[in-house]
Amino acid sequence: VFQGAVTFEDVAVYFSPEEWVELAAWQRELYQEVMMDNYDLVTSLEWGCSAPAALPGLAESVPGV
Numbered sequence: 001v002f003q004g005a006v007t008f009e010d011v012a013v014y015f016s017p018e019e020w021v022e023l024a025a026w027q028r029e030l031y032q033e034v035m036m037d038n039y040d041l042v043t044s045l046e047w048g049c050s051a052p053a054a055l056p057g058l059a060e061s062v063p064g065v
Helices: 017-022 025-044
Strands: none
Touching: none
C-alpha cells in the first residue's frame, strides 16, 4: 500500500552546534556516513532521479564541516 513519498527530511537527524561539539570524532564520522547513506537510499526511491555527488545542506547542518 502506497502511503506517500519519503523525503530526506523524513529520515534526517540534525544536531545543534552545542550537541555537535559533544560528539566524539567517530560519532561525527558515523553521522556523516549514515546521513549520506540515507540520502542515497531516499533518492533511489524516486523515479528518474539520480543522487548528486554531494549531499546538499550537509555542511550547513554540521558545524565545523
